[in-house]
Amino acid sequence: MTAAGVQRSLPQPAGFSARGTAFVENSYQGYNPGRALRPSAKVLPEHARTHNRSLVLQTLYRSGQLSRADIARSTGLTRVTVSDLVGEFISEGLIVETGQSEDIRPGKPATLLEINPSAFQIVGIDLSDSSQFRGALLDIDGNIIERREVELSGSTGTEATAKVVKLADELVELSTSPLLGIGVGSPGIVDLNGVVLSAPNLGWTNLDLQAQLISHFGVPVIVGNDANAAVLAEHSFGQAHGDMMLIKLGHGVGAGLLLDGVPLYGSRFAAGEIGHVVVGTHGGLPCVCGKAGCLETWLSVPRLDAALKAADEAGIAKAEVLSDAGTHLGIALAAIVGALNLSEIVLSGPTRILDGPLEEATIETLRSRTMAEFHGNLTLRKTTLGEDIVMRGAAVMVLSGQLGVS
């Protein structure tokens, strides 16, 4: 079964094509790469409808097992309107009735609703690892059903692009439900249209990966930055709040920012690219970028591994190396935490590096270099999503972009 076959075999009940698709076309929330909420755009009643559709779906997505009346109470919409919207969703197959409430109370028993767990599946792909591309088939709740990898073996350019397609192809073949879309978390600078403006390690420049994948698979595709995907995953599946910065330590050092629940992209789509910010004033090691003392020279995984090995050979405690790295991370973060009044920082990367001294030194440095009373309980912790974080974040991009749900 090819991907195009999957798409053609999509059940399209009445109401689906009437609205074009079941997808969000003009939402006030969610992934929103088109920045739909900037002014200079008129709003029609049908946009309100689209918004309220997402609202109903989002409510059910987060709570699960609600009745129409529950949703009405929770959203502020009337039962009549909720019934109407839910009816649409049921005819589209996105919501199913799962029986009656068992509550012992007077009144007609409520009909419980649920998002149809087998309505759609999603393919999420993580291109951030330097040795392999990792992908997964996920259900609508973001659970991983199948995993696949493709060894990169030093491929760059078109060869690397072909491996992305190959990986996606494998996962699409595995799908047992219609595909909601494909999400891709790529390293480097990615614009809001899914064009990879620059990904040095993969040899990509102005690569319109999103358009290529759309034309190949015929399903919605969203390509975004890996750290941005990660921060979305942490927001949806972790315990994160609306103001958060996620630091991703890997081949390089990247970050994703969520401010008041909205991802930050930056004026040149390079928000979070802190790897080549110089930290410290007494020299530092030379960096591939030409400067010296960049954050990456302190914190990238290859550099840290090398430093740990050197320390081992020189008889220096590894903790000292990690602590030093954490201190420098803390110095760089202090200004950012202060400026943004962040309440939460999440670290992602190999546990052998994150555990212990590095984390402790980072938080200690942050405490001593910022105004604690402003950010109250600033928390710094490691992600609980492990190595799946980018794949699951890529799925969130699709869920959010296509259904307005996250």
Added chain:
Amino acid sequence: MTAAGVQRSLPQPAGFSARGTAFVENSYQGYNPGRALRPSAKVLPEHARTHNRSLVLQTLYRSGQLSRADIARSTGLTRVTVSDLVGEFISEGLIVETGQSEDIRPGKPATLLEINPSAFQIVGIDLSDSSQFRGALLDIDGNIIERREVELSGSTGTEATAKVVKLADELVELSTSPLLGIGVGSPGIVDLNGVVLSAPNLGWTNLDLQAQLISHFGVPVIVGNDANAAVLAEHSFGQAHGDMMLIKLGHGVGAGLLLDGVPLYGSRFAAGEIGHVVVGTHGGLPCVCGKAGCLETWLSVPRLDAALKAADEAGIAKAEVLSDAGTHLGIALAAIVGALNLSEIVLSGPTRILDGPLEEATIETLRSRTMAEFHGNLTLRKTTLGEDIVMRGAAVMVLSGQLGVS
């Protein structure tokens, strides 16, 4: 004429009270202290109407002298709808017809429209100066009509509050049109309801200044942080784009952030409070906050004046002191610029300090410590709004909050 008198004498044509007021109640843009665009809120057709009202007004506010047909082309709404909305505004006195277009072209001549310059006036107040409160009466375009000041003379607490009321009273008396509202830019931490959570220099803690002023004057009042007000002024009246950070050097060091056109408030409403972020790793001067090397110890106006005087006496070049300060500002900003991918930084403060060496050292440090290609043409410049910046920003808060215009 008292303020309450002004309010009572407001002309309230038909349509005004029908919609409650002419004011924005649920807008998707503008000042938006209530974060209306977060999810979990339903959208009704009437909300679309409110949005489109603001859209029409905003279009006219920015271009001036447009016909109904022009507005229709610019907004995408139909001429019919625009006529309807404009009709409302005319009956409310907010828009006036100013004659016919002189264009030589076939077709019926266009009736030109303009926002009624005398429909409303605004009071803007700046509490950020340590020696006096400054206020102004502004017209609807943000031009200053009258200025007044009240010497602070060391007043704090209730005494300082009384002086705010006194200053506002004077300005309200001077108004010759109905008052759209009063905007206040206060130092310290101010939450989204206009409660001054903390303003050490004025001795204010959890002071609900906004509510006090509303109950005293009976008109809409918006109290916000001074640096946030400044960044709004720079956005509306300066040449600033949507991604900007404004650094305000005064008694302390504060900043306002505009990201993608939206002000950032922070998880504890303390975004931009960078004064007590430690910069540099070799000690630094002790700060009132207990730490050493805070940004304020390098850049606050009193500290810099003292350092300049000391340099003068010791025969050291003043430029060296200013350059040193700029370098430290650049070090702190580098991490922020990198993380947010900012394209524009604006400095505000006494010209004797900003001119020359400080600005040059800051930009030079930023260039050498960040990845230039990511932020392309990062610009750093001084504001052109001078000492009026906070007052005019306070007016923008009112314009944006009440009319959805900026």
Added chain:
DNA sequence: TTTGTTTGTACGCTTTACTAACAAAATGAC
């Protein structure tokens, strides 16, 4: 059995912006 409660639906209404059509007023070709 009666009463009260809760759910989900049917019907009609208001609001909103749209399309279609048209009158008014100008230019320009003849």
Added chain:
DNA sequence: GTCATTTTGTTAGTAAAGCGTACAAACAAA
């Protein structure tokens, strides 16, 4: 001068969206 063309702004009617009211169904408790 006359007439076609163009542009503006308005009138009339239509479709979509959500609301309020009313009501039947289904259950618990007295």
